[in-house]
Amino acid sequence: MTRFRGTGRRLPAVIGVAVVATVLAACSSGGGSSSSSSASGSTVKKNLTVYYIPKDTQNPYEVLADKGGQTALQELGGKVVVSSGTADTAAAQIPSIQAAIQAHAAAIVVAGNDPSALCPSLQQAQAAGVKVVAFDSDVTCPNHLFINQADTKEIGTSEVDLLVKQMGTDSGEIAILSAAASATNQNAWIAAMKEQIKAKYPNLKLDTIVYGNDDPATSLTVLQGLLSAYPNLKGIISPTTVGISTAAQYFSTHKDVAKRITLTGLGLPSQMKSYVKDGTVKGFELWNPSDLGYLAGYAAANLASGTTALKDGATFKAGKLGSYTIKGDSGAFSVVLGPPTVFDKSNIDQFNF
Amino acid sequence: MSETATTPAASRPAATPPAGPSYTGVDTSRQPVWRGLLRWEAALVVVLIAVLVFGSVESDTFLSSTTFFFTGLNMGEIAIMALPLLLIVMIGEIDLSVASMLGLAGAVMGTLYEHGTPIALAMLAALVVGAAGGSLMGLLVARTGLPSIAVTIGGLTLFRGIAEIILPNPTAKTFPTGLANLGVLPIPGTQLAWSAGCFIVLAIVTAIVLHATPLGRSLIAIGLQPEAAEFSGIRVKRITFWLYVLSGVVCAFAGILFTLKNSSASYGAGSGLELTVVAIVLFGGVSIFGGRGTVLGVVLSVLIVGALQQALTQIQVPAEVQNIITGALLLISVVVPNAADTVSRLRARARRTSAEPARA
Numbered sequence: 001m002t003r004f005r006g007t008g009r010r011l012p013a014v015i016g017v018a019v020v021a022t023v024l025a026a027c028s029s030g031g032g033s034s035s036s037s038s039a040s041g042s043t044v045k046k047n048l049t050v051y052y053i054p055k056d057t058q059n060p061y062e063v064l065a066d067k068g069g070q071t072a073l074q075e076l077g078g079k080v081v082v083s084s085g086t087a088d089t090a091a092a093q094i095p096s097i098q099a100a101i102q103a104h105a106a107a108i109v110v111a112g113n114d115p116s117a118l119c120p121s122l123q124q125a126q127a128a129g130v131k132v133v134a135f136d137s138d139v140t141c142p143n144h145l146f147i148n149q150a151d152t153k154e155i156g157t158s159e160v161d162l163l164v165k166q167m168g169t170d171s172g173e174i175a176i177l178s179a180a181a182s183a184t185n186q187n188a189w190i191a192a193m194k195e196q197i198k199a200k201y202p203n204l205k206l207d208t209i210v211y212g213n214d215d216p217a218t219s220l221t222v223l224q225g226l227l228s229a230y231p232n233l234k235g236i237i238s239p240t241t242v243g244i245s246t247a248a249q250y251f252s253t254h255k256d257v258a259k260r261i262t263l264t265g266l267g268l269p270s271q272m273k274s275y276v277k278d279g280t281v282k283g284f285e286l287w288n289p290s291d292l293g294y295l296a297g298y299a300a301a302n303l304a305s306g307t308t309a310l311k312d313g314a315t316f317k318a319g320k321l322g323s324y325t326i327k328g329d330s331g332a333f334s335v336v337l338g339p340p341t342v343f344d345k346s347n348i349d350q351f352n353f
Numbered sequence: 354m355s356e357t358a359t360t361p362a363a364s365r366p367a368a369t370p371p372a373g374p375s376y377t378g379v380d381t382s383r384q385p386v387w388r389g390l391l392r393w394e395a396a397l398v399v400v401l402i403a404v405l406v407f408g409s410v411e412s413d414t415f416l417s418s419t420t421f422f423f424t425g426l427n428m429g430e431i432a433i434m435a436l437p438l439l440l441i442v443m444i445g446e447i448d449l450s451v452a453s454m455l456g457l458a459g460a461v462m463g464t465l466y467e468h469g470t471p472i473a474l475a476m477l478a479a480l481v482v483g484a485a486g487g488s489l490m491g492l493l494v495a496r497t498g499l500p501s502i503a504v505t506i507g508g509l510t511l512f513r514g515i516a517e518i519i520l521p522n523p524t525a526k527t528f529p530t531g532l533a534n535l536g537v538l539p540i541p542g543t544q545l546a547w548s549a550g551c552f553i554v555l556a557i558v559t560a561i562v563l564h565a566t567p568l569g570r571s572l573i574a575i576g577l578q579p580e581a582a583e584f585s586g587i588r589v590k591r592i593t594f595w596l597y598v599l600s601g602v603v604c605a606f607a608g609i610l611f612t613l614k615n616s617s618a619s620y621g622a623g624s625g626l627e628l629t630v631v632a633i634v635l636f637g638g639v640s641i642f643g644g645r646g647t648v649l650g651v652v653l654s655v656l657i658v659g660a661l662q663q664a665l666t667q668i669q670v671p672a673e674v675q676n677i678i679t680g681a682l683l684l685i686s687v688v689v690p691n692a693a694d695t696v697s698r699l700r701a702r703a704r705r706t707s708a709e710p711a712r713a
Contacts, residue, residue, distance in 0.1 A: 056672075057671060081669055083669060083672075084672060085672045086676060087625050089621060089624060089625070090615060091615075091626075092672070094426075095427060095662060095663070095666045096666060098423045098426075098663070098666070099663075099666040101419070102412075102414040102415075102419060102420065102667055103414065114615070114617065114619055115523060115525070116523060116524075116525065116615070116616055117615035117616065117617050117622075120536030120537045120616050121536070123537055181517070181521060181522065182621060
């Protein structure tokens with residue numbers, strides 16, 4: 001009787017351990033990273049490891065940027081490790097920052113899910129000698145370089161101008177379908193949009209901003225809420241590739257809505273091609289995210305090698321993109337990739353990202 | 354009649370409680386409850402050692418004080434939230450609003466501080482909000498008898514929504530330096546993160562209460578047989594209510610630590626963590642049916658999950674795969690102990706039917 005009991009209780013423990021061990025074994029992969037040496041010179045060091053920490057590992061825009069970074073580091077003889085969480089939160093990115101510190105990475109290239117929540121961890125990284133570069137979504141921590149995809153103000157103003165041009169009128173109600181409410185880039189662009197509306201289009205009314213958290217399901221839900229709460233809506237700006245593609249998909253199956261409301265924003269040509277071709281969306285903006293990641297990679301490698309520094313006016317070469325100048329002061333340094341491009345029927349076939 | 358009565362009595366050991374599962378499905382008849390628990394905790398120790406070995410083999414930076422510090426930093430608030438949840442699951446209820454209360458408390462503290470309130474008052478306000486939220490949950494579960502899973506899912510959404518209204522954008526005002534260093538520096542002289550240190554203190558208190566006080570025994574009693582507990586004089590409703598208030602206050606405290614660690618408050622703080630907390634509690638050997646569980650199990654579970662996360666991130670296992678592993682752990686922790694109970698229940702039934710013919 002006791003023997004029955006014993007095996008009955010011991011067995012689950014053994015099974016549990018065996019299962020966990022099997023799962024662990026199945027999921028283990030080779031690790032290993034290399035670190036940079038301490039001497040600096042006039043050329044970029046080889047064998048640098050740069051950790052790319054995107055907002056999450058699924059965002060298509062950031063996946064392209066990460067690939068650009070991999071190209072850049074490959075050209076320089078180094079390598080990129082992409083690490084992040086699956087939820088768009090700062091808490092999901094912190095373990096990746098810690099892994100970069102542990103691996104003695106040369107630099108971290110991060111797209112912040114929160115402007116300041118990552119700062120304590122990034123501070124620890126900087127104390128350990130890891131250079132910090134931010135891209136896509138900035139952080140407020142001192143002594144890092146921000147790779148701005150386009151001038152923040154210019155993104156906001158050009159988005160509003162584009163919507164007004166497509167609507168054919170500068171009066172009416174509009175709304176914004178954004179990503180996460182804490183995303184630095186979104187809030188900066190939205191602030192610029194609000195200023196532009198106030199300055200140039202007094203008859204344009206911004207009804208509300210809804211947040212889809214860069215999740216297609218959430219974006220769809222908040223979009224539907226938006227449409228039912230504001231029946232007189234004339235235009236929607238969605239400055240996030242997930243938001244605009246979700247909205248475009250909804251519009252293409254609800255033609256009555258598409259007729260009434262003009263949709264624009266920031267989108268990926270590959271995702272939006274069919275919607276532009278069939279007229280659901282007249283046009284949208286973006287820049288090449290792969291170039292963004294590429295530039296970030298070169299910037300990170302140059303900072304880590306000491307061939308450039310966080311100083312106003314410092315320059316560095318970014319491979320096929322040419323030479324860039326760092327601008328900024330007192331801890332806030334940035335580099336701008338270039339002006340946004342408008343994609344519409346006339347040019348969308350030329351791009352396959 | 355008496356002859357036939359004594360024969361079966363002689364063939365059975367004296368004063369055996371009736372065989373078979375109790376009301377909650379946990380078979381406590383054959384041996385003391387603690388002996389069964391100790392087996393699960395022993396298995397957890399083995400798993401922890403396996404994780405440590407795995408981590409040190411796959412990553413050469415795993416066995417270091419930095420990893421230890423990072424584990425404490427990442428798991429501190431989650432572990433703190435697991436302690437009241439352990440007590441709540443012990444009495445057969447659940448609380449899924451834990452992470453949302455963390456976010457709400459952080460949002461309250463952040464908003465007040467940003468608008469000029471002294472930090473101490475802002476923290477106190479956060480704790481009061483925690484107590485208020487916990488009271489609401491406790492009222493609905495204990496007084497009106499609604500199922501706790503439904504009530505606390507409502508709480509989860511409600512608290513997050515209120516947090517979003519209070520604090521639509523993350524705070525920018527820096528916290529006082531001493532407090533802001535919570536996220537950067539360990540407790541002086543050690544490599545223990547502050548939140549991990551708080552967890553250890555709270556864990557000791559919880560262990561004393563649960564395993565060495567009458568209150569702790571009454572929690573186990575409520576979990577195993579709520580009706581019998583009620584009739585034996587244990588104030589089930591009152592205890593349930595106050596456990597939820599405790600959960601609210603402790604989660605608010607975790608929210609304060611979380612906000613200080615991140616040096617900024619945002620309404621989305623901790624979203625999704627409730628599932629990790631539940632997974633940790635269940636993986637720690639606490640029965641989902643109530644009445645069984647130890648603080649040691651929860652502590653080991655926290656260590657395993659934390660060390661595993663560090664190891665997997667260091668060897669660059671993608672986040673999606675890590676989610677799968679956490680999910681698998683949760684399933685194992687629920688299926689395996691109950692599979693053992695089902696198996697032993699079937700065996701007990703087989704034993705009883707073979708003993709039947711001895712009765713007159």
